[in-house]
Amino acid sequence: MIVYVNKHKNHITAISAILIALGYIASFLGNGEVKTIALITATIIASLPIAIKAYQALRMKAFSIELLVIIAVIGALFIGEYVESAVVTFLFLMGAFLEARTLAKTRSSLKELIEMAPQEATVIQEGKQVTVPIEDVVEGDRVIIRSGGKIPVDGEVVTGNATLNEAAITGESRPASKSAGEKVFSGTILDNGYIEMVAEKVGDDTTFARMIELVEEAQESKSKTEKFLDRFATVYTPAIVILSILVFAITRNLHLAITFLVVACPGALVIGAPVSTVAGIGNGAKNGVLIKGGEIIDQFSKVNTLVFDKTGTLTKGKPEVTDFRTFGNYEQRELLRLVAQGELISEHPLGQIIVKEAKTKGIALNQDHVEGEVIKGNGIRAKVENHSLVIGNRKLMQTAGITISTTASSYAVEREELGSTAIFAAIDGDLAGIISITDQIREAAPQAIAALRENGIDQIIMLTGDNKRTAKLVATQLGIDEYHAEFLPENKVEFITELKRQGRVVAMAGDGINDAPAIATADIGLAMGEGGTDVSMETADVVLMADKLLQLSHAYALAKATSRNMKQNTYFAVAIVFVLLFGVLMGSVQLASGMFIHEASVLLVIVNAMRLVSFKSKQKG
Incomplete structure (x- = not known):
């Protein structure tokens, strides 16, 4: 029975409408008996799905809106207000139908994704x-x-x-x-x-x-506003029942008490926040941004400090070997072969660039002949063909006791001032060469940073494991407020922890691999990772699928717009309830008109939320 009723809810709504129309026609023709039968039948039929939902909620020890409607309808039937009882149940079902149709549209981005599988x-x-x-x-x-x-x-x-x-x-x-x-x-x-x-x-x-899967989970998750409204509804519904009883006790007007009960239904209040969340997450998915739930949107909208990793985030993440100078007895090709062989154990982007350079030059590499360790944030130590290799930054050379000649040091400084990263390579205790790797700043970085500032980010910081000269060059070109160079992963975590201690709401944007600890520490973790690496998808709260910084500024603007939209819906819904209740007590709002306004308010908050589906952020030029 329950399954059948729920399956044919739309048909029940249509039948109810036909019966109400029949009742009005009978009234026009002066046949009161047919009118009464038609309206009572319409009320009973339309009440079935509403009563089922009310019963299911009661079994879960929850007081639902449907319960308020059923109590009001029984009261209306009791006092002979058949027009009101029929119209109220029909409007409630019609509102649910339109609500479902409209919500389906807000989920269209996810549906399109699934259909593309x-x-x-x-x-x-x-x-x-x-x-x-x-x-x-x-x-x-x-x-x-x-x-x-x-x-x-x-x-x-x-x-x-x-x-x-x-x-x-x-x-x-x-x-x-x-x-x-x-x-x-x-x-x-x-x-x-x-x-x-x-x-x-x-x-x-x-x-x-x-x-x-992530988008589905995100759309099902709830924001703080939604969680509060869920708790609110469990208190609000019984409170309204008690108030209705008080209204009847004071006025002895059952019709007034029933009308009070119906118009107090907080439908728009309950639906307003969830539909905004679903629409916002759907917009993000359509634009290549995965936002993992309503609570993430809430928190992201409050961010005022944005911390960037440099390599692969502010820069293109596709650096190239632009110069290679040897300082020992090794020929350049042989040195490149040994260094690339050692870098096979590293997942760092710069190490992989050296490996790629060797492969491009047709150099065969074999990982089976490599032993070593990765020194996070500094480089690697490796054993290759009975040679001891130390490959990494200047700090690693100092730790390993490798002497850097004046000529080599001057060359490294020169390359760094040009925006390159100097990778030192030592073999058997002696500096053998310096590989210059250059990574261009993303074309959209200045535009994205300007848009982020426009939308409310008041502090932008860059943390990098790179050298100070390269870091300064990038920070100056992008107008970044503050930068810190030669940072290890643990230094980034400590820095973000200190920012949070100062009361800042911090978002960390990184590549989702070596920045995973910092991303996890921040209030909001943002992963730049084309194709969505496993680490970025698991660690970050927001994943930018196309590695584009303009997606980041869009995501932040979208979070602000979604949070604002939720507040608009909540304030509007509360205002409507108060206006209707005041109207009932003043005698200017009747049962059917109150229900009509109530359902109209539900649709209005949904339509307001639907604006987020087509939301486009303003990008600064």
Whole structure:
């Protein structure tokens, strides 16, 4: 019975409307008996789904809005107000229908994401191309994608060239070129070309699947405002019942008490904050920003201090070897081979750039011949082919007792003043060379920082493990308030902890890997990571899927707008309840008109929240 009623709620609403219309027609024709039967039948039919929800809430020891409506309807039937009872139940169901339709639109971004999930994949099995369901693809499978096809799993291109639409992952509509050796992600679309790839992450482990899961979880999570309103509703509903009884006891007017009961339903108050949260998170997902829930939006909107990592955040994160000078007896190619071999144990972006440079020059590397340790924030120590290597910054050289000649020191300073990072490489206790790596500032960084300041960030700080000269150059070019160089991961954590102790609300933006401790320490962790690395998705509160700083300024503006929208809805809902209650007590608001205004207020807060779906932040030029 319950399942049937809930399944056919829309049909019940339509039947109720028809019966009410029939009642009015009978009244116009002077047939009072048919009018009464039609209106009572409409009331009973429309009351079924409302009564079921009220009963289910009572079983959970909760006093719901539906309970108020059912009490009011029983009272209206008792005093013979059949028009009011029928109209009230119909309006309540109609309001629920419109509310559901409108909420569905706010979730459209998530629905679009889910619909974009690939269902099949073409894999090579025993030398033949076979189309299989997506769930049958396993790690290591060789997958083929042609023009117009969807990338079914995460992996690496092994052959072919193509342009991909990665908007589903990054929010970036501009096509991205992909060729052998580059990563591709499930859910993206191959616009032109042909590629073969090796599956690395499949099923629920793909970036696309995890992104959908995170958005779903975020939309279900509640903000502090929503949690407060949930607690408020459990007290408010019984309080209104008691007040209605007092109204009747004082006035002896049952109709007035019932009207008081109906118009006091806090529908707009209960729905206002959740719909704002859902719409805000949906907007973020559509624009490549994952915000992990309503509480994150609340906190993010209060941030006044933004701390940036430098490499890969304010800079492009795609540095290149721009100069390589030797100071010992090693030839440049041989030195590069040994250094790159040692850097195979490191996950630091700069180390990986050296490895990439060696591979570009056709140098074969073998990780099996490497032993060593990573010294976080400084570099590595490694044993390669019976040679002891120390590779890293100036501080590591000093700790290891490596002498840096005046010539080498001057060269390093010269490169640093030009904005490069100098990587020192020592072999068997002697400085053998310096590798200069340069990373360009992101083109959108000045624009994004200006937009962040415009939206309320009053302190912007940069922390980096890089040298002071390079840090100063970047900070000066971007107009950053404060910078600190040669910071280890633990130094960043200590610095953020101190900012919080001073009463600042701090957001930390990093690459989600070596900055994970600082991201976790901040009030809000922001991860820059194209494709969403495992660490960035797990550690951060906000993930920027396209590695674009303008997404960060959009995310902050969106959080402020969403928080503001929630407050608008809450204040409006409270005002409507007070106005209606005052109107009832003054005799100017009747049962049906009160219910109509009540349902209209619910729709108004939803429409207000829906503005967030199309929200666009103002980017400063």
